[in-house]
Amino acid sequence: MSIASEASAPIRNADRFFIGGQWVAPSSDATIKIIDPGTEELYFTVAEAQAADIARAVGAAREAFDNGPWPRLTHERRAEYLRALAAEVRKTGEHVAQVWPREAGVIYPMAKFAASGAAASFDYYADLAATFAWEEPSRPARGGFGLLVREPVGVVGAIIPWNAPMPQIGMKLAPALIAGCTVILKTSPEAPGEGYLFAEAAEAAGLPPGVINVVTADREVSELLVRDPRVDKISFTGSTAAGRKIASICGERIARCTLELGGKSAAVILDDADFESAATALARAECILAGQVCASLTRIVVTRQHHDQMVEALAASFSQVKVGNQFDPASQMGPLAARRQRDRVEGYIAKGIESGAKLVTGGGRPRDLDRGWYVEPTVFGNVDNSSVIAQEEIFGPVLSVIPAADEADAVRIANDTIYGLNSAVFTADVERARQIAGQIRAGTVGHNGFKSDSNIGFGGFKQSGIGREGGREGLLPFLESKTVLLDGPPARYADTQSQG
Numbered sequence: 001m002s003i004a005s006e007a008s009a010p011i012r013n014a015d016r017f018f019i020g021g022q023w024v025a026p027s028s029d030a031t032i033k034i035i036d037p038g039t040e041e042l043y044f045t046v047a048e049a050q051a052a053d054i055a056r057a058v059g060a061a062r063e064a065f066d067n068g069p070w071p072r073l074t075h076e077r078r079a080e081y082l083r084a085l086a087a088e089v090r091k092t093g094e095h096v097a098q099v100w101p102r103e104a105g106v107i108y109p110m111a112k113f114a115a116s117g118a119a120a121s122f123d124y125y126a127d128l129a130a131t132f133a134w135e136e137p138s139r140p141a142r143g144g145f146g147l148l149v150r151e152p153v154g155v156v157g158a159i160i161p162w163n164a165p166m167p168q169i170g171m172k173l174a175p176a177l178i179a180g181c182t183v184i185l186k187t188s189p190e191a192p193g194e195g196y197l198f199a200e201a202a203e204a205a206g207l208p209p210g211v212i213n214v215v216t217a218d219r220e221v222s223e224l225l226v227r228d229p230r231v232d233k234i235s236f237t238g239s240t241a242a243g244r245k246i247a248s249i250c251g252e253r254i255a256r257c258t259l260e261l262g263g264k265s266a267a268v269i270l271d272d273a274d275f276e277s278a279a280t281a282l283a284r285a286e287c288i289l290a291g292q293v294c295a296s297l298t299r300i301v302v303t304r305q306h307h308d309q310m311v312e313a314l315a316a317s318f319s320q321v322k323v324g325n326q327f328d329p330a331s332q333m334g335p336l337a338a339r340r341q342r343d344r345v346e347g348y349i350a351k352g353i354e355s356g357a358k359l360v361t362g363g364g365r366p367r368d369l370d371r372g373w374y375v376e377p378t379v380f381g382n383v384d385n386s387s388v389i390a391q392e393e394i395f396g397p398v399l400s401v402i403p404a405a406d407e408a409d410a411v412r413i414a415n416d417t418i419y420g421l422n423s424a425v426f427t428a429d430v431e432r433a434r435q436i437a438g439q440i441r442a443g444t445v446g447h448n449g450f451k452s453d454s455n456i457g458f459g460g461f462k463q464s465g466i467g468r469e470g471g472r473e474g475l476l477p478f479l480e481s482k483t484v485l486l487d488g489p490p491a492r493y494a495d496t497q498s499q500g
Contacts, residue, residue: 009044010095011196018199020060021209027052036102037335038372049217057213061155061182062230064210071180079129086122088201099193101326105334114166121170125178147484152180154232157225162190171469179478185214192216258467258477262393263294263421266414269302273426279313285450287333291397295422301410304403311381315361318377335373342373345396352389420461
């Protein structure tokens with residue numbers, strides 16, 4: 001399916017917030033306008049939350065946790081709700097596929113799978129209800145009977161980014177909900193649409209009031225959610241700069257937080273790699289969201305003897321990418337999400353040229369597109385790893401090829417960054433891939449490509465974040481561990497008292 005000639009956002013209640021299980025009127029007439037990055041035209045308008053709206057959403061979540069049924073349900077009963085929610089999220093698939101491209105610039109074929117991917121997260125954590133060790137018996141050192149109990153952390157503020165809202169909703173809310181937490185979902189002012197579609201799904205699934213609350217706010221008001229003492233934990237995905245601020249605020253009040261932040265991820269190309277295949281894989285991956293992905297492999301580190309070969313292969317592959325409207329079936333890469341985002345990327349391209357790096361392909365705006373926030377696929381060669389374009393997150397379709405003295409130096413360069421989110425090693429030898437993976441300081445290392453698996457876990461080293469999302473590792477941050485020491489075992493553990 002492609003876009004209709006005249007767009008109409010498939011969102012109900014855009015003038016309200018979902019709080020306490022109801023669509024409620026905002027406290028003010030403030031609004032946020034969403035502009036289609038492919039046409040530069042107004043797509044839709046939503047209500048903008050103010051301090052009173054944030055306070056109301058937090059109050060609803062707090063009431064639902066302290067006095068509502070949700071934390072006191074069995075995990076199996078919560079799993080039933082999660083499966084119902086997954087079914088409703090799947091029903092939003094085509095609506096998400098219409099909204100996400102007009103918010104962030106992702107091409108339609110990719111957007112088609114966003115809802116089903118988020119739904120899979122809810123099903124995954126529903127399945128954990130029966131297998132995760134919510135409590136474990138133990139033998140205390142001084143006799144009696146012990147239990148290690150894992151309980152919900154409490155009220156969660158989930159703050160999601162503009163580049164991939166629906167996948168982030170699944171990654172954050174599914175583990176929070178199965179744990180027994182209640183949630184305030186704060187969507188980005190650049191991309192609130194998926195939050196509205198999710199709220200409609202939550203309403204249809206019939207979760208108890210206040211378990212899920214959805215608001216949209218800009219940065220200043222969003223900070224109130226982080227500062228509110230009634231919020232036990234913040235789960236944030238976004239820039240490292242914003243993450244530092246959130247971590248400092250949470251530190252002031254000893255609130256829990258997990259942070260999935262920026263990246264400047266390296267692909268280490270070993271001398272035995274297939275350079276043509278590596279270039280194709282890297283160029284294809286950078287087309288995802290026009291490089292507006294925190295885990296993008298944008299630093300291509302290769303030994304000097306193969307530098308020119310790698311640059312030529314990348315330029316040949318990346319320069320052939322068809323840039324165009326998000327809904328054009330021929331498009332392989334869409335626009336950047338906002339005018340200021342394009343300005344930012346163009347500024348980095350200028351800095352790359354000023355630094356002496358060689359601009360091999362791209363560097364400007366596509367000549368055949370006079371509307372929309374488009375940037376050409378861009379490749380720099382002979383990039384100094386200490387330069388701005390090698391060290392700072394650009395968040396656009398710009399690849400930097402960095403020469404290394406040898407393979408050991410390539411690993412050193414890969415680690416020479418404040419970030420450590422994603423990485424890759426290209427080699428024909430799986431044993432060497434595993435060896436190099438052990439030397440790279442990053443949360444994920446892919447072999448011969450941009451790879452990620454949220455059922456195992458995702459997150460970063462260093463300034464790329466704190467904690468993990470996805471899999472069993474992604475459930476733990478929404479739980480508090482409690483030690484319970486009893487004089488004897490409860491009835492259900494009567495046969496296990498001898499266990500250590």
